Amino acid sequence: MDKQNALVQSGPMSHDHSHDDPHALLPSDPALRVKALETLLTRKGLIDPAALDEIIETYERKIGPRNGARVVARAWSNPQFRQALLEDATAVVADLGFYGRQGEHMIAVENTEAVHNMVVCTLCSCYPWPLLGIPPGWYKSDAYRARAVREPRRVLADFGVTLPSETAVRVWDSTAELRYLVIPRRPEGTEGMDEEALMALVSRDAMIGTALAGTP
Amino acid sequence: MTRVHDMGGRFGDGAVIPEPEDEVFHAEWHKRALAITLASGALGQWNLDVSRHSRERLAPMDYTRFSYYEKWMAALANLLVETNVVTADELSGRVDPVPSPLAGRAMKADWVAAALAKGGPADRPSSIAAVFEPGDAVVARRPAENDRVPGGHTRLPGYAAGALGRILRIHGAHVLPDSNAHGTGEAPEPLYAVVFPAAELWAHPEHPNDEVVVDMWQSYLRAAP
Numbered sequence: 001m002d003k004q005n006a007l008v009q010s011g012p013m014s015h016d017h018s019h020d021d022p023h024a025l026l027p028s029d030p031a032l033r034v035k036a037l038e039t040l041l042t043r044k045g046l047i048d049p050a051a052l053d054e055i056i057e058t059y060e061r062k063i064g065p066r067n068g069a070r071v072v073a074r075a076w077s078n079p080q081f082r083q084a085l086l087e088d089a090t091a092v093v094a095d096l097g098f099y100g101r102q103g104e105h106m107i108a109v110e111n112t113e114a115v116h117n118m119v120v121c122t123l124c125s126c127y128p129w130p131l132l133g134i135p136p137g138w139y140k141s142d143a144y145r146a147r148a149v150r151e152p153r154r155v156l157a158d159f160g161v162t163l164p165s166e167t168a169v170r171v172w173d174s175t176a177e178l179r180y181l182v183i184p185r186r187p188e189g190t191e192g193m194d195e196e197a198l199m200a201l202v203s204r205d206a207m208i209g210t211a212l213a214g215t216p
Numbered sequence: 217m218t219r220v221h222d223m224g225g226r227f228g229d230g231a232v233i234p235e236p237e238d239e240v241f242h243a244e245w246h247k248r249a250l251a252i253t254l255a256s257g258a259l260g261q262w263n264l265d266v267s268r269h270s271r272e273r274l275a276p277m278d279y280t281r282f283s284y285y286e287k288w289m290a291a292l293a294n295l296l297v298e299t300n301v302v303t304a305d306e307l308s309g310r311v312d313p314v315p316s317p318l319a320g321r322a323m324k325a326d327w328v329a330a331a332l333a334k335g336g337p338a339d340r341p342s343s344i345a346a347v348f349e350p351g352d353a354v355v356a357r358r359p360a361e362n363d364r365v366p367g368g369h370t371r372l373p374g375y376a377a378g379a380l381g382r383i384l385r386i387h388g389a390h391v392l393p394d395s396n397a398h399g400t401g402e403a404p405e406p407l408y409a410v411v412f413p414a415a416e417l418w419a420h421p422e423h424p425n426d427e428v429v430v431d432m433w434q435s436y437l438r439a440a441p
Contacts, residue, residue: 021275022297023290025308030286031245037289038252040306041296045319046259052251054328059250060240063332101254104337105387122224122373124268125284134250136235137242140284143229149375150225153422158232168425173224175371176407176431177338178387204237 064133065204067098068181071131072207073198075108076186086110089181093131103130103179109172110183111209116167117182118156118209120148121174128179132204139208149173159210171209182206184213219367220276222360225375225418249285253292258323258331261299264338265397269369270295340404342389344434347406352383353440354410356432362394363435369397372436376428380440381412384429392433406434 026033041047071093075082085092089106093099106128109117121127122145127135138144147155152169156162163169172180184206190198193216205211223229241247257267270291274282282290296302301318305311323331348354358378362368371393387407395403411429414421 021278021290021294022304022307023274023278023293025304026289026293030249030283030289031243033286033289034245034248034252036309037293038248040302040313041252041256043313044302044306044316046301046316046322047252047255048322048324050325051255051323051328052248054325055251055254055332056247058328058332060247064240065237100333100335101331102335104335105339120224122375123221123371124271134240136237136239137284138232138235141229141232142223142226144232146223146226146229147232148224149428150418151422152426155232159234165423168427169423170411170427170429172409172429173373174431175373176387176390176393176433178407178409178431205234210232210234 059129059134063100063130065131065207066199067096067133068128068131068204068207069199069202070195071096071098071108071181072183072202072213073195075110075183076190076198077195082110082183085183098130100130102126103128105178106131106181107178108181108183109170111185113166113185114168116163116169116209117172117180118148118152118169119172119174119180119182120145122146122149123173123175126174126177126179128181131179131181132207136204156210159205161210161212182209184209184211187213187215189216219272220274220279221272222374224373246285249289253288254332255323256292256296256301259301259318259321261301261318262295263396264336265369265391265393266399267291267295268393269397270298272369338391339388340391340402342404342406344389344405346386346389346408347434348383348386348408348437348439350383350385353380354383354408354437355380355440356410356430357436357438364394364400365398368394370394372432373430375417376410376412376430376432379412379416381410381416381430384409384411387431390433392435394433394435408432408434408437410437 085108089108125140152171201214206213271287306313356376356379360372360374360377362370389404390407392403410432414426
């Protein structure tokens with residue numbers, strides 16, 4: 001801590017009420033803090049460590065962006081599916097078995113030559129978990145939350161994406177329980193490719209709107 | 217502005233750093249933090265809006281210095297004490313933990329898949345009729361504050377306060393976070409996607425045709441004059 005900060009901290013801000021918050025009773029090291037909470041809640045019978053393992057296993061191995069990629073690849077391949085997805089994404093993806101926590105109300109938004117869609121949650125980290133899994137670190141970062149709404153094109157540049165000036169950017173700020181999935185544009189040269197092959201071109205970031213679909 | 221979490225449009229945050237798709241967690245304790253939070257929520261002592269509000273209520277100094285899952289842990293510790301699920305003395309380790317009367321509700325490993333798949337829809341029947349239609353011009357409430365509870369939870373971002381937009385779509389009636397975060401009922405009302413031209417929100421928009429869409433409850437909006 002430099003001298004300036006030391007002065008500030010010894011002044012009125014040292015009475016900041018955060019020091020009275022219950023969380024301040026836990027160890028300050030984050031890993032120890034989590035361990036202390038887990039131990040306490042386990043000893044009180046409120047959590048079962050085996051259930052925690054199962055939750056982690058679910059989001060590490062079972063629920064992730066390949067779910068969303070399947071939806072996109074099918075929308076590219078099947079016009080009726082695409083139409084139904086754009087009309088009622090929740091019902092359509094639930095039919096594929098993709099429904100649940102943080103994905104109770106789904107909306108699919110389609111990129112075109114005229115409009116590029118991009119999704120953010122400026123207030124926290126809302127994200128379509130059943131289709132994309134746990135949000136990446138950058139999606140939860142202050143930089144993305146702060147900048148995506150004001151300067152989406154500069155944010156896209158951080159991902160190496162430049163859009164033509166004829167394309168408008170529409171940023172969706174997930175402020176309610178609606179969860180948005182971006183359907184990227186189908187790349188040229190993919191005619192005749194099957195769903196599995198198309199899936200490989202659909203990255204997580206393309207379904208958030210910070211990347212374009214890959215090329216074969 | 218509402219609170220420290222309301223950072224949409226803020227200047228000065230630097231680059232966004234992309235990361236590989238297979239990097240789900242960055243540390244072992246992140247995994248445990250996520251799982252403990254979900255399992256604690258399943259005890260049924262608070263709802264999603266209360267849980268979000270508990271993170272936003274962290275002191276700005278803590279909110280800023282804590283990493284993502286540190287915020288989750290701090291907010292969870294606060295909630296557990298506020299709802300009397302644990303005591304401050306148990307949290308600090310000054311006393312031995314007492315078995316909880318809620319122990320029967322603890323999530324078991326074989327319930328996990330069903331619990332996560334079940335989710336918790338936020339749409340509800342409502343006696344409040346939708347007064348706007350797609351295409352209607354609307355103005356967002358200013359200031360962007362909870363109009364029921366001083367300093368209370370709201371999902372109206374500060375950058376959209378007072379801005380002129382138009383209704384893009386109607387989502388049906390949803391639970392109102394401004395009420396539900398404060399134990400005053402779900403108070404469902406119509407929810408809309410409202411589209412704002414970037415030039416309506418920012419002094420220097422990047423492109424004249426860019427737009428931002430914000431989901432907004434009916435009570436956040438009034439008809440444009």
